[in-house]
Amino acid sequence: MNDTVTTALRRLRDADPATGHPDPHEPSARAMLDRVLHAPDAPVPARPRQTRRRLVLAAAAVAAAVSASGLVIVQPWSQGSRAVAYTVERQGDGSVRVSVKVDQIDDLERLNADLARANARTVFFEGQADCREKLRRHPDFVTQREPVPVGNGESVLNGIIVFPDPMNRELPFWVISPDRIPPGATLVVSFQKLYPVPDAENPNPPRDQTGLGWREDVVTEVPSCVAWQDPLAGKIGN
Amino acid sequence: MPTDDEDARERFEALFTDHYPELIRFAGRRVGRDSAADIVAGTFLIAWRRFAEMPADHARAWLYATARHVIANELRSRNRRERLSARLETTEAGWAEDASGPVGEQLRVQRVLAGLSAMDQEVLRLSEWEDLDVAEMAIVLGCTRTAAKVRLHRARRRFAARLLAAEQPVPNQRVTPPVVTRSRSQA
Known part of the structure:
Protein backbone atom coordinates (compact mmCIF):
# COMPACT_ATOMS: atom_id res chain seq x y z
CA MET A 1 0.00 0.00 0.00
CA ASN A 2 1.44 3.38 -0.90
CA ASP A 3 1.31 6.49 1.26
CA THR A 4 -1.72 7.90 -0.51
CA VAL A 5 -3.77 4.81 0.17
CA THR A 6 -2.50 4.50 3.74
CA THR A 7 -3.39 8.09 4.49
CA ALA A 8 -6.78 7.77 2.86
CA LEU A 9 -7.59 4.66 4.92
CA ARG A 10 -6.50 6.34 8.13
CA ARG A 11 -8.83 9.21 7.36
CA LEU A 12 -11.59 6.76 6.58
CA ARG A 13 -11.12 5.06 9.94
CA ASP A 14 -11.21 8.46 11.63
CA ALA A 15 -14.46 9.20 9.84
CA ASP A 16 -16.22 6.25 11.43
CA PRO A 17 -19.67 7.58 12.34
CA ALA A 18 -20.12 5.11 15.18
CA THR A 19 -19.78 6.69 18.58
CA GLY A 20 -19.63 5.35 22.10
CA HIS A 21 -18.72 1.95 23.44
CA PRO A 22 -21.83 -0.08 24.22
CA ASP A 23 -21.49 -2.06 27.41
CA PRO A 24 -22.79 -5.64 27.20
CA HIS A 25 -23.34 -5.58 30.98
CA GLU A 26 -25.61 -2.56 31.09
CA PRO A 27 -29.24 -3.29 32.03
CA SER A 28 -30.66 -2.85 28.54
CA ALA A 29 -28.13 -5.30 27.11
CA ARG A 30 -28.81 -7.90 29.81
CA ALA A 31 -32.53 -7.48 29.23
CA MET A 32 -31.97 -8.15 25.55
CA LEU A 33 -30.01 -11.30 26.33
CA ASP A 34 -32.74 -12.44 28.68
CA ARG A 35 -35.42 -11.90 26.01
CA VAL A 36 -33.40 -13.88 23.49
CA LEU A 37 -32.76 -16.79 25.82
CA HIS A 38 -36.40 -16.95 26.85
CA ALA A 39 -38.02 -16.41 23.49
CA PRO A 40 -40.97 -18.81 23.37
CA ASP A 41 -40.01 -20.60 20.18
CA ALA A 42 -36.26 -20.72 20.71
CA PRO A 43 -35.13 -24.28 21.32
CA VAL A 44 -32.09 -24.87 23.45
CA PRO A 45 -29.43 -25.83 20.96
CA ALA A 46 -26.76 -28.43 21.12
CA ARG A 47 -23.04 -27.72 21.20
CA PRO A 48 -21.86 -25.76 18.17
CA ARG A 49 -19.87 -27.68 15.68
CA GLN A 50 -16.14 -27.24 15.84
CA THR A 51 -15.48 -27.87 12.21
CA ARG A 52 -16.97 -26.92 8.91
CA ARG A 53 -20.67 -27.29 8.63
CA ARG A 54 -21.76 -30.63 7.32
CA LEU A 55 -25.40 -30.31 6.70
CA VAL A 56 -27.51 -33.36 6.69
CA LEU A 57 -27.93 -34.65 3.21
CA ALA A 58 -31.46 -34.39 2.04
CA ALA A 59 -33.32 -35.53 -0.94
CA ALA A 60 -32.28 -32.87 -3.30
CA ALA A 61 -32.81 -31.94 -6.80
CA VAL A 62 -29.96 -30.76 -8.80
CA ALA A 63 -29.03 -30.82 -12.33
CA ALA A 64 -25.91 -30.64 -14.12
CA ALA A 65 -24.81 -30.48 -17.52
CA VAL A 66 -22.49 -29.39 -19.91
CA SER A 67 -20.21 -27.08 -21.72
CA ALA A 68 -18.62 -23.84 -20.71
CA SER A 69 -22.12 -22.63 -20.11
CA GLY A 70 -23.96 -25.84 -19.69
CA LEU A 71 -27.55 -26.00 -18.68
CA VAL A 72 -29.36 -28.63 -16.76
CA ILE A 73 -32.89 -29.18 -15.69
CA VAL A 74 -33.91 -30.96 -12.59
CA GLN A 75 -37.18 -32.68 -12.73
CA PRO A 76 -39.89 -33.03 -10.09
CA TRP A 77 -38.82 -33.50 -6.54
CA SER A 78 -40.59 -33.91 -3.31
CA GLN A 79 -41.09 -31.11 -0.82
CA GLY A 80 -39.04 -31.26 2.29
CA SER A 81 -37.64 -29.28 5.16
CA ARG A 82 -36.40 -25.79 4.31
CA ALA A 83 -33.65 -26.28 6.83
CA VAL A 84 -31.86 -28.60 4.43
CA ALA A 85 -32.40 -26.82 1.11
CA TYR A 86 -28.82 -27.59 0.18
CA THR A 87 -25.73 -29.38 1.35
CA VAL A 88 -22.07 -28.46 1.00
CA GLU A 89 -19.50 -31.05 1.85
CA ARG A 90 -15.75 -30.94 1.53
CA GLN A 91 -14.45 -34.34 0.52
CA GLY A 92 -11.18 -36.05 1.28
CA ASP A 93 -9.71 -35.39 -2.16
CA GLY A 94 -10.27 -31.65 -1.87
CA SER A 95 -13.37 -31.58 -4.02
CA VAL A 96 -16.60 -30.04 -2.79
CA ARG A 97 -19.90 -31.83 -3.15
CA VAL A 98 -23.01 -29.66 -3.45
CA SER A 99 -26.61 -30.67 -3.66
CA VAL A 100 -29.55 -28.33 -3.85
CA LYS A 101 -33.25 -28.76 -3.36
CA VAL A 102 -34.71 -27.13 -6.43
CA ASP A 103 -37.76 -25.35 -5.09
CA GLN A 104 -36.16 -24.29 -1.83
CA ILE A 105 -32.88 -22.71 -2.83
CA ASP A 106 -33.52 -19.20 -1.49
CA ASP A 107 -30.79 -18.40 0.98
CA LEU A 108 -27.88 -17.87 -1.38
CA GLU A 109 -25.87 -15.81 1.08
CA ARG A 110 -25.80 -18.77 3.39
CA LEU A 111 -24.98 -21.21 0.62
CA ASN A 112 -22.19 -18.99 -0.67
CA ALA A 113 -20.80 -18.53 2.81
CA ASP A 114 -20.67 -22.29 3.19
CA LEU A 115 -19.00 -22.63 -0.20
CA ALA A 116 -16.43 -20.03 0.83
CA ARG A 117 -15.81 -21.91 4.06
CA ALA A 118 -15.27 -25.04 2.01
CA ASN A 119 -12.82 -23.13 -0.23
CA ALA A 120 -14.92 -24.14 -3.22
CA ARG A 121 -13.95 -20.95 -5.11
CA THR A 122 -17.51 -20.98 -6.35
CA VAL A 123 -20.34 -18.48 -6.06
CA PHE A 124 -24.00 -19.16 -6.78
CA PHE A 125 -26.30 -16.55 -8.28
CA GLU A 126 -29.93 -16.53 -9.20
CA GLY A 127 -30.09 -15.23 -12.75
CA GLN A 128 -31.71 -11.85 -13.22
CA ALA A 129 -33.47 -10.73 -16.37
CA ASP A 130 -32.60 -7.09 -15.72
CA CYS A 131 -28.90 -7.61 -15.01
CA ARG A 132 -26.76 -5.68 -17.49
CA GLU A 133 -23.40 -6.78 -16.16
CA LYS A 134 -21.22 -8.76 -18.55
CA LEU A 135 -19.31 -11.70 -17.22
CA ARG A 136 -15.57 -11.46 -17.48
CA ARG A 137 -14.88 -15.01 -18.50
CA HIS A 138 -11.49 -16.53 -18.07
CA PRO A 139 -9.68 -16.77 -21.43
CA ASP A 140 -9.68 -20.56 -21.22
CA PHE A 141 -13.46 -20.67 -20.84
CA VAL A 142 -14.86 -18.11 -23.22
CA THR A 143 -16.63 -20.50 -25.58
CA GLN A 144 -20.30 -21.14 -25.08
CA ARG A 145 -22.05 -24.17 -26.43
CA GLU A 146 -25.69 -24.95 -26.75
CA PRO A 147 -27.42 -26.11 -23.60
CA VAL A 148 -27.64 -29.83 -23.18
CA PRO A 149 -30.40 -31.35 -21.09
CA VAL A 150 -29.92 -33.74 -18.23
CA GLY A 151 -28.58 -37.08 -19.23
CA ASN A 152 -26.74 -35.92 -22.32
CA GLY A 153 -23.58 -34.88 -20.59
CA GLU A 154 -21.71 -35.77 -17.50
CA SER A 155 -18.82 -33.41 -17.25
CA VAL A 156 -18.44 -29.72 -17.69
CA LEU A 157 -15.70 -27.14 -17.62
CA ASN A 158 -12.71 -29.42 -17.97
CA GLY A 159 -13.61 -31.37 -14.91
CA ILE A 160 -13.98 -28.35 -12.65
CA ILE A 161 -17.57 -29.24 -12.07
CA VAL A 162 -19.16 -32.54 -12.81
CA PHE A 163 -22.43 -34.23 -12.29
CA PRO A 164 -21.44 -37.83 -11.81
CA ASP A 165 -24.83 -39.37 -12.33
CA PRO A 166 -27.29 -36.97 -13.93
CA MET A 167 -30.04 -39.54 -14.08
CA ASN A 168 -29.91 -40.31 -10.40
CA ARG A 169 -32.89 -38.53 -8.96
CA GLU A 170 -32.55 -40.14 -5.59
CA LEU A 171 -29.50 -38.15 -4.62
CA PRO A 172 -28.26 -35.90 -7.39
CA PHE A 173 -25.24 -33.77 -6.69
CA TRP A 174 -22.38 -31.85 -8.18
CA VAL A 175 -18.73 -32.24 -7.47
CA ILE A 176 -16.57 -29.14 -7.77
CA SER A 177 -12.81 -29.43 -7.99
CA PRO A 178 -11.45 -26.06 -6.82
CA ASP A 179 -7.87 -27.00 -7.62
CA ARG A 180 -8.77 -27.13 -11.31
CA ILE A 181 -10.06 -23.58 -11.33
CA PRO A 182 -7.31 -21.34 -12.77
CA PRO A 183 -5.48 -19.10 -10.30
CA GLY A 184 -7.41 -15.91 -9.62
CA ALA A 185 -10.56 -17.22 -11.26
CA THR A 186 -13.88 -18.16 -9.72
CA LEU A 187 -16.55 -20.59 -10.79
CA VAL A 188 -19.91 -18.84 -11.08
CA VAL A 189 -22.97 -21.05 -11.04
CA SER A 190 -26.13 -19.24 -11.99
CA PHE A 191 -29.57 -20.71 -12.09
CA GLN A 192 -33.18 -19.94 -12.65
CA LYS A 193 -36.19 -21.76 -11.38
CA LEU A 194 -38.34 -23.09 -14.15
CA TYR A 195 -41.92 -23.77 -13.40
CA PRO A 196 -44.19 -26.16 -15.28
CA VAL A 197 -46.15 -24.47 -18.02
CA PRO A 198 -49.91 -24.91 -17.78
CA ASP A 199 -51.49 -26.48 -20.82
CA ALA A 200 -54.82 -27.99 -21.79
CA GLU A 201 -54.05 -31.34 -20.23
CA ASN A 202 -52.56 -29.93 -17.06
CA PRO A 203 -53.90 -26.43 -16.44
CA ASN A 204 -52.64 -26.27 -12.84
CA PRO A 205 -49.30 -28.04 -12.66
CA PRO A 206 -48.11 -28.60 -9.09
CA ARG A 207 -45.29 -26.49 -7.66
CA ASP A 208 -43.31 -29.56 -6.73
CA GLN A 209 -42.57 -30.05 -10.40
CA THR A 210 -40.26 -27.08 -10.28
CA GLY A 211 -37.20 -27.46 -12.43
CA LEU A 212 -33.98 -25.60 -12.49
CA GLY A 213 -31.84 -24.30 -15.30
CA TRP A 214 -28.15 -24.07 -14.55
CA ARG A 215 -25.24 -22.32 -16.14
CA GLU A 216 -21.62 -22.39 -15.17
CA ASP A 217 -18.94 -19.87 -16.01
CA VAL A 218 -15.35 -19.44 -14.98
CA VAL A 219 -14.75 -15.75 -14.47
CA THR A 220 -11.82 -13.53 -13.60
CA GLU A 221 -13.94 -11.18 -11.53
CA VAL A 222 -16.96 -12.10 -9.46
CA PRO A 223 -19.94 -10.14 -10.81
CA SER A 224 -22.60 -8.45 -8.72
CA CYS A 225 -25.34 -10.18 -10.72
CA VAL A 226 -25.70 -12.60 -13.59
CA ALA A 227 -27.97 -11.94 -16.52
CA TRP A 228 -30.21 -14.80 -17.42
CA GLN A 229 -32.38 -15.58 -20.36
CA ASP A 230 -33.93 -18.96 -19.97
CA PRO A 231 -33.80 -20.84 -23.23
CA LEU A 232 -35.32 -23.83 -21.49
CA ALA A 233 -38.29 -22.00 -20.03
CA GLY A 234 -41.46 -23.82 -20.82
CA LYS A 235 -39.83 -27.18 -21.29
CA ILE A 236 -40.55 -28.38 -17.80
CA GLY A 237 -43.58 -30.55 -17.68
CA ASN A 238 -43.98 -30.72 -21.43
CA MET B 1 -21.76 -30.25 36.84
CA GLU B 82 -38.43 8.25 2.11
CA ARG B 83 -35.73 7.13 4.48
CA LEU B 84 -32.97 7.52 1.95
CA SER B 85 -34.04 10.95 0.85
CA ALA B 86 -34.33 12.05 4.47
CA ARG B 87 -30.85 10.75 5.19
CA LEU B 88 -29.38 12.38 2.11
CA GLU B 89 -30.90 15.72 3.02
CA THR B 90 -29.32 15.48 6.45
CA THR B 91 -25.95 14.64 4.96
CA GLU B 92 -26.09 17.48 2.46
CA ALA B 93 -26.91 19.98 5.16
CA GLY B 94 -24.12 18.79 7.43
CA TRP B 95 -21.61 18.89 4.60
CA ALA B 96 -22.45 22.45 3.70
CA GLU B 97 -22.35 23.76 7.24
CA ASP B 98 -19.31 22.07 8.73
CA ALA B 99 -16.89 21.63 5.90
CA SER B 100 -13.97 23.38 7.56
CA GLY B 101 -13.65 21.62 10.94
CA PRO B 102 -13.19 18.06 12.19
CA VAL B 103 -16.80 17.27 11.49
CA GLY B 104 -16.34 18.64 8.02
CA GLU B 105 -13.39 16.30 7.49
CA GLN B 106 -15.51 13.35 8.61
CA LEU B 107 -18.35 14.30 6.30
CA ARG B 108 -15.96 14.94 3.44
CA VAL B 109 -14.49 11.47 3.75
CA GLN B 110 -17.90 9.87 4.17
CA ARG B 111 -19.09 11.70 1.10
CA VAL B 112 -16.25 10.28 -0.98
CA LEU B 113 -17.04 6.84 0.39
CA ALA B 114 -20.70 7.26 -0.53
CA GLY B 115 -19.66 8.03 -4.10
CA LEU B 116 -18.17 4.59 -4.58
CA SER B 117 -20.06 1.52 -5.77
CA ALA B 118 -22.10 -0.37 -3.19
CA MET B 119 -19.60 -3.22 -3.16
CA ASP B 120 -16.61 -0.91 -2.73
CA GLN B 121 -18.35 0.81 0.15
CA GLU B 122 -19.22 -2.49 1.75
CA VAL B 123 -15.73 -3.97 1.70
CA LEU B 124 -14.21 -0.72 2.95
CA ARG B 125 -16.67 -0.44 5.82
CA LEU B 126 -16.19 -4.07 6.79
CA SER B 127 -12.44 -3.72 6.65
CA GLU B 128 -11.79 -0.27 8.10
CA TRP B 129 -14.74 0.24 10.43
CA GLU B 130 -15.60 -3.30 11.47
CA ASP B 131 -12.00 -4.52 11.36
CA LEU B 132 -12.91 -7.80 9.70
CA ASP B 133 -10.07 -9.71 8.09
CA VAL B 134 -10.27 -11.10 4.57
CA ALA B 135 -11.48 -14.54 5.68
CA GLU B 136 -14.27 -13.00 7.75
CA MET B 137 -15.20 -10.64 4.95
CA ALA B 138 -15.45 -13.54 2.53
CA ILE B 139 -17.95 -15.23 4.82
CA VAL B 140 -19.97 -12.06 5.32
CA LEU B 141 -20.05 -11.30 1.60
CA GLY B 142 -20.54 -14.89 0.54
CA CYS B 143 -17.53 -14.97 -1.74
CA THR B 144 -14.13 -16.60 -1.85
CA ARG B 145 -11.21 -15.21 0.08
CA THR B 146 -9.50 -14.41 -3.17
CA ALA B 147 -12.49 -12.45 -4.39
CA ALA B 148 -12.74 -10.58 -1.09
CA LYS B 149 -9.06 -9.74 -1.19
CA VAL B 150 -9.25 -8.48 -4.76
CA ARG B 151 -12.36 -6.44 -4.03
CA LEU B 152 -10.75 -4.86 -1.00
CA HIS B 153 -7.56 -4.04 -2.84
CA ARG B 154 -9.43 -2.37 -5.67
CA ALA B 155 -11.82 -0.56 -3.38
CA ARG B 156 -8.93 0.88 -1.37
CA ARG B 157 -7.22 2.15 -4.48
CA ARG B 158 -10.42 3.66 -5.85
CA PHE B 159 -11.26 5.30 -2.54
CA ALA B 160 -7.79 6.86 -2.22
CA ALA B 161 -7.94 8.13 -5.79
CA ARG B 162 -11.40 9.62 -5.31
CA LEU B 163 -10.40 11.25 -2.05
CA LEU B 164 -7.34 12.75 -3.66
CA ALA B 165 -9.33 13.95 -6.65
CA ALA B 166 -11.97 15.49 -4.40
CA GLU B 167 -9.33 17.61 -2.74
CA GLN B 168 -7.68 18.98 -5.81
CA PRO B 169 -7.81 22.80 -5.82
CA VAL B 170 -11.06 22.90 -7.76
CA PRO B 171 -13.59 25.40 -6.42
CA ASN B 172 -16.48 23.69 -4.71
CA GLN B 173 -19.51 25.82 -5.20
CA ARG B 174 -21.55 23.96 -2.68
CA VAL B 175 -19.12 24.44 0.18
CA THR B 176 -18.02 28.02 -0.31
CA PRO B 177 -20.12 29.72 -2.95
CA PRO B 178 -18.71 33.25 -2.37
CA VAL B 179 -15.14 32.13 -3.05
CA VAL B 180 -16.19 30.33 -6.19
CA THR B 181 -17.88 33.43 -7.51
CA ARG B 182 -14.80 35.55 -6.93
CA SER B 183 -12.35 33.16 -8.54
CA ARG B 184 -14.49 32.88 -11.62
CA SER B 185 -14.76 36.61 -12.02
CA GLN B 186 -11.00 36.99 -11.57
CA ALA B 187 -10.36 34.41 -14.22
Missing part, protein backbone atom coordinates in the same frame (compact mmCIF):
# COMPACT_ATOMS: atom_id res chain seq x y z
CA PRO B 2 -23.67 -28.14 34.32
CA THR B 3 -26.22 -29.73 32.08
CA ASP B 4 -26.04 -29.37 28.29
CA ASP B 5 -28.66 -26.62 28.47
CA GLU B 6 -26.71 -24.69 31.06
CA ASP B 7 -23.50 -25.20 29.14
CA ALA B 8 -25.08 -23.87 25.93
CA ARG B 9 -26.50 -20.86 27.74
CA GLU B 10 -23.15 -20.04 29.30
CA ARG B 11 -21.40 -20.24 25.96
CA PHE B 12 -24.07 -18.13 24.33
CA GLU B 13 -23.80 -15.51 27.08
CA ALA B 14 -20.06 -15.35 26.47
CA LEU B 15 -20.71 -14.92 22.75
CA PHE B 16 -23.19 -12.14 23.49
CA THR B 17 -20.77 -10.35 25.80
CA ASP B 18 -17.95 -10.57 23.28
CA HIS B 19 -19.84 -9.32 20.26
CA TYR B 20 -22.72 -7.15 21.52
CA PRO B 21 -20.68 -3.90 21.47
CA GLU B 22 -19.38 -4.23 17.93
CA LEU B 23 -22.73 -5.37 16.57
CA ILE B 24 -24.47 -2.39 18.16
CA ARG B 25 -21.95 -0.12 16.48
CA PHE B 26 -22.27 -2.00 13.19
CA ALA B 27 -26.06 -1.74 13.18
CA GLY B 28 -25.97 1.85 14.38
CA ARG B 29 -23.91 2.88 11.39
CA ARG B 30 -26.44 1.40 9.02
CA VAL B 31 -29.85 1.96 10.51
CA GLY B 32 -29.21 4.59 13.16
CA ARG B 33 -28.84 4.32 16.89
CA ASP B 34 -32.57 4.04 17.55
CA SER B 35 -32.99 0.85 15.55
CA ALA B 36 -29.64 -0.73 16.33
CA ALA B 37 -30.84 -2.56 19.42
CA ASP B 38 -33.70 -4.17 17.49
CA ILE B 39 -31.29 -5.35 14.80
CA VAL B 40 -28.89 -6.80 17.34
CA ALA B 41 -31.68 -8.48 19.27
CA GLY B 42 -32.92 -10.06 16.04
CA THR B 43 -29.41 -11.18 15.19
CA PHE B 44 -28.81 -12.84 18.54
CA LEU B 45 -32.22 -14.47 18.45
CA ILE B 46 -31.31 -16.14 15.16
CA ALA B 47 -27.91 -17.00 16.59
CA TRP B 48 -29.49 -18.67 19.60
CA ARG B 49 -31.92 -20.64 17.47
CA ARG B 50 -29.10 -21.79 15.22
CA PHE B 51 -26.39 -22.00 17.82
CA ALA B 52 -25.71 -25.61 16.96
CA GLU B 53 -25.00 -24.68 13.34
CA MET B 54 -22.78 -21.74 14.13
CA PRO B 55 -19.15 -22.34 13.13
CA ALA B 56 -17.14 -21.93 16.31
CA ASP B 57 -14.12 -20.79 14.37
CA HIS B 58 -16.03 -18.08 12.48
CA ALA B 59 -18.68 -17.02 14.96
CA ARG B 60 -17.91 -13.34 14.54
CA ALA B 61 -18.24 -13.42 10.77
CA TRP B 62 -21.40 -15.49 11.10
CA LEU B 63 -22.91 -12.85 13.39
CA TYR B 64 -22.01 -10.05 11.01
CA ALA B 65 -23.47 -11.93 8.07
CA THR B 66 -26.65 -12.55 10.02
CA ALA B 67 -26.87 -8.94 11.20
CA ARG B 68 -26.44 -7.79 7.64
CA HIS B 69 -29.33 -10.01 6.61
CA VAL B 70 -31.52 -8.70 9.44
CA ILE B 71 -30.69 -5.13 8.45
CA ALA B 72 -31.60 -5.83 4.83
CA ASN B 73 -34.95 -7.22 5.92
CA GLU B 74 -35.54 -4.25 8.18
CA LEU B 75 -34.79 -1.81 5.39
CA ARG B 76 -37.02 -3.66 2.99
CA SER B 77 -39.88 -3.45 5.41
CA ARG B 78 -39.76 0.32 5.56
CA ASN B 79 -40.42 2.92 3.00
CA ARG B 80 -36.91 2.95 1.63
CA ARG B 81 -37.22 5.96 -0.60
